[in-house]
Amino acid sequence: MILLDRVTKTYGKDKKSALNRVSLHVAPNEFVIIVGTSGAGKSTLLKLLTREEKPTSGKIVVGGIDYDTLHDKFIPLLRRKIGVVFQDFKLLPQRTVYENIAFALEIAGMTNHEIKSTVPKVVELVGLVGKENKFPHQLSGGERQRVAIARAVVRQPKILIADEPTGNLDPKHSWDIVRLLEKINKYGTTVLLTTHNAEIVNKLKRRVITIEHGKVVSDQAQGSYRQ
Amino acid sequence: MARMVEPKALMQGKRKRRKALTMWRMSRYGMSNFTRNMWLTVAATAVMTITLLIIFITLVARQVLVDTVDTIKSRVDMSVYVKTDTPGEQASLIRERLEKLPGVNSVRYIAPGEARDDFAKDNSDDMQTLDALNEAVNKFPGTFRVNIADINDPSQLDNFVKTDALYKKYADPDRKPSFSGQRRTAIQNIGKVIEFAQNAGLVASVVFIAISSLVIFNTIRMAIFNRREEIEMMKLIGADKSFIRGPFVVEAVIYGLIAAIIATGVGVGGLYAMHDKLADYQIAIDGTIHLVTVYIWLVLPAMMVAGALIGVVSSLLATRKYLKI
Missing domain, CATH: 3.30.70.3040 (Alpha-Beta Plaits)
Structure with missing residues (x-):
């Protein structure tokens, strides 16, 4: 599903290396946790996957799409195939829960009929029934993150990238979100989760990739958080 | 017998419907941005109104100047004397x-x-x-x-x-024509002042319109800067550049249209209100008021087009920065 082959990303004139010859493979339906200290290269890795950044060298293939041959005008189409969840939610503040979720379908050109039948199902999946007409500022952090997850999965992407989705949440809400991600994974979506939360990493018993100083320093099938 | 439809024609029809739906959605988002961002709407519309009013006043002032100059010119005549x-x-x-x-x-x-x-x-x-x-x-x-x-x-x-x-x-041997000697100098001075006033008026018009356009551009740029994270998010969930840009353009066009209506109303009202005072100073304002009143259905759309155009250009330029890959 995801393949990185000796991917290097450097920044600036002094060519400071954010990622250094990183190679990894993620199979379909896998749940992978990426850990590492701040500045280790986790965010750069995710930015490369969403094509916010281009690698300095190396090959990236996601869902059969080789980024080397991907023209800029097709990047929006690629991003519609990948669901992304952020630590700071990135919701549209002036739109309701329903509108935020529907937005992801509207940009893909889906008809109003399709949207009306799809959104309620996702709202139910993330447990926000009854809050469809609330604005983001009327929701708790955990609820906002659920909206963000609903928006990310409403198009049924093959891959869901969750960039520290529990970073701004208390432990209870953090676990709610993690359980939701597991549920989405169970339905067949490959999940890539980055987190600093050792408890979540240790309890989930999933594949853990540790990145330090831009390099993959460990890749364990049922890993734990390395301090 | 059922009519055969070629798959290509079917695809084209579907694409057209999708385009129309996208256009409708962009307009709807633009309109809802306009109504939901109240402080921004009021601020941007106010700035745009003031700016369009400045443009209106500049153009009107130039017309009044031209009329006044024509009046002065018509009053300056050359005298030739006979016995x-x-x-x-x-x-x-x-x-x-x-x-x-x-x-x-x-x-x-x-x-x-x-x-x-x-x-x-x-x-x-x-x-x-x-x-x-x-x-x-x-x-x-x-x-x-x-x-x-x-x-x-x-x-x-x-x-x-x-x-x-x-x-x-x-x-008349005792009286030289007025365009010679001291009177000629006086007439020439009036002519020079008129020429300077006309040129200065033209330059002032261009400068004011340029400054006004920059003010609007900066207002819209700041409004879009405030929402750069929204743009960032839209990009990341796969929105096309045109889909992201569309609502901002629609919103700016609405600012422009409303501002144009207010500015024209205030401008024309102001002209009527100031008529007597300006006339006291021998300023030829009747012609301009007549022109604006008779051609109001031309002036108002022109102002609306100007407002919308400035809105479109400003929002396109302002969003460009945030729409890079």
Whole structure:
């Protein structure tokens, strides 16, 4: 599903290396946790996957799409195939829960009929029934993150990238979100989760990739958080 | 029998419907941004209104200036004098010849008797002067008041007084034409001031319009800067550049249209309100008010187009920065 082959990303004139010859493979339906200290290269890795950044060298293939041959005008189409969840939610503040979720379908050109039948199902999946007409500022952090997850999965992407989705949440809400991600994974979506939360990493018993100083320093099938 | 539809035609129809749906959605988002971001809407519309009002005032001021200058020009005439005893028929002949000169708008002849009567009217309170006038022989010359198109160029008239035999026969030897000597300098100075005012007006118009456009551009740029994270998010969930840009453009167009209506209303109302005061200062405002009132259905759409156009250009330029991959 995801393949990185000796991917290097450097920044600036002094060519400071954010990622250094990183190679990894993620199979379909896998749940992978990426850990590492701040500045280790986790965010750069995710930015490369969403094509916010281009690698300095190396090959990236996601869902059969080789980024080397991907023209800029097709990047929006690629991003519609990948669901992304952020630590700071990135919701549209002036739109309701329903509108935020529907937005992801509207940009893909889906008809109003399709949207009306799809959104309620996702709202139910993330447990926000009854809050469809609330604005983001009327929701708790955990609820906002659920909206963000609903928006990310409403198009049924093959891959869901969750960039520290529990970073701004208390432990209870953090676990709610993690359980939701597991549920989405169970339905067949490959999940890539980055987190600093050792408890979540240790309890989930999933594949853990540790990145330090831009390099993959460990890749364990049922890993734990390395301090 | 069911009509056969080619798959290509079906695809094209579907694509067209999708395009129309996307356009509708972009407009809907633009409109809802307009109504939901109230403080931004009020601020941006206010700035745009003030800016369009400045553009309106600049254009109106220029028109008023042109009208005022024309009025002043029409009041500045060149005087050519003939002797007191010039016969009326000869004076008429000279007037006809003057009227035929290129660049001459009109010629009015003031006979010596008429000049004397005018002088008496002007001094009707001064009994001493009136008594003197009644006793003395009329020495007022016959005067041709010549109005020319370009008061800076009296060369045709100058040539006429030097070469026309009939005029030279009756020319008043004691009074030189007004476009020579000290009076010529005065007329030339008026001409120069008028020319400067017209050029300065044109430059001021261009400068004001340029500054106004920059003000609007910066307002919209700041509004979009405030929502750069929204743009970032839209990009990351796969929205096309046009889908992201569309609502901002629609929103800016709405600002422009509403601002144009308010600015035109305030501008025209202001013109009527200031009419009497400006007229007191001999400023020719009637023509402009007439023009704006008669052509209001042209002025208002023009202002709306200007507002919408500035909105479109500003929002396109302002979003460009955030739409890079």
